[in-house]
Amino acid sequence: xxxxxxxxxxxxVVESIKDGPQQIYIDRLYCHEVTSPQAFEGLRRRGISxxxxxxxxxxxxxxxxxxxxDKPIADPVGAxxxxxxxxxxxxxSLNHFGMMDPRNGIIxxxxxxxxxxxxxxxxxxxDSHTSTHGAVGAVAFGIGTSEVEMVLASQCILQQxxxxxxxxxxxxxxxxxxxxxxxxFLMEKLTTGGATGYFVEYAGSAVRGLSMEGRLTLCNLxxxxxxxGGFIAPDETTFAYLKGKEYAPKGEDWDKAxxxxxxxxxxxxxxxxxxxxxxxxxxEPMITYGTNPGMGTAITGRVPLLEEIPxxxxxxxxxxLDYMGFKPGDKLLGKxxxxxxxxxxxxxxxxxxxxxxxVVKGRRKALGITAWLVPGSWEVWKSVRAEGxxxxxxxxGFEIRQPGCSACLAMNDxxxxxxxxxVSTSNRNFxxxxxxxxxxxxxxxxxxxxxxxTGVITDPREL
Amino acid sequence: xxxAFDIIESTCVPLPLANVDTDQIIPARFLKATTRDESFFGExxxxxxRFRPDGTPVxxxxxxxxxxxxxxxxxxxxxxxxxxxxxxxxxxxxxxxxVVISSFFADIHRNNELNNFVLPVTVSEPFLEELFASxxxxxxxxxxxxxxxxxxTNLATGRSEVFELNSYKxxxxxxxxxxxxxxxxxxxxxxxxxxxxxVCWK
Numbered sequence: 046x047x048x049x050x051x052x053x054x055x056x057x058v059v060e061s062i063k064d065g066p067q068q069i070y071i072d073r074l075y076c077h078e079v080t081s082p083q084a085f086e087g088l089r090r091r092g093i094s095x096x097x098x099x100x101x102x103x104x105x106x107x108x109x110x111x112x113x114x115d116k117p118i119a120d121p122v123g124a125x126x127x128x129x130x131x132x133x134x135x136x137x138s139l140n141h142f143g144m145m146d147p148r149n150g151i152i153x154x155x156x157x158x159x160x161x162x163x164x165x166x167x168x169x170x171x172d173s174h175t176s177t178h179g180a181v182g183a184v185a186f187g188i189g190t191s192e193v194e195m196v197l198a199s200q201c202i203l204q205q206x207x208x209x210x211x212x213x214x215x216x217x218x219x220x221x222x223x224x225x226x227x228x229x230f231l232m233e234k235l236t237t238g239g240a241t242g243y244f245v246e247y248a249g250s251a252v253r254g255l256s257m258e259g260r261l262t263l264c265n266l267x268x269x270x271x272x273x274g275g276f277i278a279p280d281e282t283t284f285a286y287l288k289g290k291e292y293a294p295k296g297e298d299w300d301k302a303x304x305x306x307x308x309x310x311x312x313x314x315x316x317x318x319x320x321x322x323x324x325x326x327x328x329e330p331m332i333t334y335g336t337n338p339g340m341g342t343a344i345t346g347r348v349p350l351l352e353e354i355p356x357x358x359x360x361x362x363x364x365x366l367d368y369m370g371f372k373p374g375d376k377l378l379g380k381x382x383x384x385x386x387x388x389x390x391x392x393x394x395x396x397x398x399x400x401x402x403x404v405v406k407g408r409r410k411a412l413g414i415t416a417w418l419v420p421g422s423w424e425v426w427k428s429v430r431a432e433g434x435x436x437x438x439x440x441x442g443f444e445i446r447q448p449g450c451s452a453c454l455a456m457n458d459x460x461x462x463x464x465x466x467x468v469s470t471s472n473r474n475f476x477x478x479x480x481x482x483x484x485x486x487x488x489x490x491x492x493x494x495x496x497x498x499t500g501v502i503t504d505p506r507e508l
Numbered sequence: 509x510x511x512a513f514d515i516i517e518s519t520c521v522p523l524p525l526a527n528v529d530t531d532q533i534i535p536a537r538f539l540k541a542t543t544r545d546e547s548f549f550g551e552x553x554x555x556x557x558r559f560r561p562d563g564t565p566v567x568x569x570x571x572x573x574x575x576x577x578x579x580x581x582x583x584x585x586x587x588x589x590x591x592x593x594x595x596x597x598x599x600x601x602x603x604x605x606x607v608v609i610s611s612f613f614a615d616i617h618r619n620n621e622l623n624n625f626v627l628p629v630t631v632s633e634p635f636l637e638e639l640f641a642s643x644x645x646x647x648x649x650x651x652x653x654x655x656x657x658x659x660x661t662n663l664a665t666g667r668s669e670v671f672e673l674n675s676y677k678x679x680x681x682x683x684x685x686x687x688x689x690x691x692x693x694x695x696x697x698x699x700x701x702x703x704x705x706x707v708c709w710k
Contacts, residue, residue, distance in 0.1 A: 080594065086543060198691060238585070299709075337527050481561060
């Protein structure tokens with residue numbers, strides 16, 4: 046009780062249904078092209094329109110190619126989805142940032158960077174990585190398409206209130222350890238289902254010390270522990286990030302908003318349904334070896350031995366290693382890599398490009414490596430250029446592509462071929478996620494960069 | 509879609525794997541549809557486990573095994589993790605499953621099943637283990653899912669458990685009503701909420 050989650054959630058309860066869910070008011074709905082068409086179709090079937098169109102923002106990101114975005118999308122089915130979103134936004138008078146609009150990008154990168162996602166809000170989208178927006182101190186979570194239709198129709202959603210959990214990471218992170226490594230570490234410790242049923246508040250000095258972009262990365266990965274969402278109480282870092290953003294309040298409204306946002310913190314007497322604490326000093330740069338994000342290890346570590354896996358999990362474990370082409374006990378350092386992907390709503394922001402560039406600067410892309418560097422938005426693309434990082438990257442043999450979800454889930458042309466290994470800064474290493482048969486190793490931008498210049502799994506601290 | 513629930517007695521399809529994620533239930537390349545054609549999604553349920561890249565069936569995958577069939581899918585722990593894609597629930601419904609039994613469901617997927625009139629039944633780990641053993645011993649054994657009484661029974665052993673389902677959702681399932689029908693009837697309360705919560709920055 047008296048957690049920040051309670052405060053935000055309870056203040057959005059319109060009604061509680063007896064022995065049932067609560068009706069929650071939604072401040073912001075984001076729609077992308079993949080999970081929204083059937084929701085709009087549903088509205089038409091019912092003969093209704095969105096209740097509050099001004100609170101709804103649409104943009105295509107999953108199907109967008111990462112080159113020649115000024116030309117029509119070659120894949121007719123992908124093009125149809127993108128065009129359908131534009132047509133739906135037009136029909137129902139919704140905000141729409143289409144392809145080539147300077148505001149376009151991955152929805153979870155654009156929302157915060159435009160100031161559309163603000164502290165204290167409830168935010169939903171038909172996408173599990175909606176948890177990203179929790180970094181600004183909002184209750185943000187992914188929903189299904191029927192639920193998108195619910196919000197379109199009523200600006201409300203019916204939900205059971207999740208339990209609350211606080212994950213604290215205390216102390217100082219070691220050099221070379223990033224927000225991504227914290228998340229992969231938490232998933233390894235808590236497993237992919239470990240936080241199911243919970244809404245997570247991240248706390249502790251290591252979390253407080255993260256930049257806004259690092260916080261976005263951490264909250265992005267909440268769903269990979271099964272959590273409905275994860276957030277960080279807003280503080281001066283949050284306010285400094287949001288100030289002046291296009292949709293953030295201005296002038297007197299800003300002052301009033303900040304005054305309110307400062308009250309958004311868990312009480313000293315807050316009681317969480319579950320609480321875990323980790324020591325930042327225990328976290329090393331991480332990498333995954335299996336087919337769910339919880340199958341990770343310190344980069345200097347090895348694949349577990351069969352006897353280290355609980356009996357009931359061994360069948361899945363062996364199936365996973367078979368898919369990856371690894372054996373129990375394998376060391377990860379030195380394993381060959383074919384592809385490197387920098388991007389996604391997890392690590393497609395300016396800081397991620399800065400980190401990647403810091404490693405490859407003065408080096409060359411290794412022979413045989415195909416690298417996709419995909420900014421999360423046109424805004425990121427612009428900033429990368431403004432900082433001259435494009436030149437640093439070009440000198441090292443890397444080119445920057447155009448923004449979108451890209452190889453994170455390979456709905457566009459950026460597919461990793463079957464059997465190839467990809468060190469990826471994205472969020473999921475599921476079978477076939479980056480293309481049928483593709484083998485994904487999740488890691489931070491630093492670790493991805495180290496692999497890109499050496500051609501093998503490499504500890505970025507050694508470079 | 510929207511078929512009212514009462515009592516279901518059926519044989520089962522066993523999938524004794526943990527952490528089956530929604531990318532396996534329906535791979536991303538099948539998400540490009542703009543309509544809710546469940547038969548299309550159903551045809552591609554577990555596509556990459558069920559078929560080789562050339563389209564030939566993978567013989568030993570359970571959906572291709574003629575010994576197994578029915579309206580109930582029985583899956584290992586943490587079913588439906590990962591992507592929020594409701595297409596996964598459409599694929600399960602489109603294939604013809606009305607019930608999924610597991611010891612643990614991922615949150616979003618569980619809601620997606622309920623919103624598509626597929627009933628997720630959470631059972632204890634021992635119940636699930638025994639059920640897998642019963643199906644292995646006799647693929648023609650049946651399970652009874654009694655929605656009014658919220659019980660699930662392994663008819664081979666007689667073992668029965670009560671499963672959780674809130675009374676609102678139960679009412680909806682038994683009367684083939686969805687949440688949107690309900691929400692559309694609450695417009696007055698939504699407007700009253702908005703009046704009471706106006707702020708300058710939203």
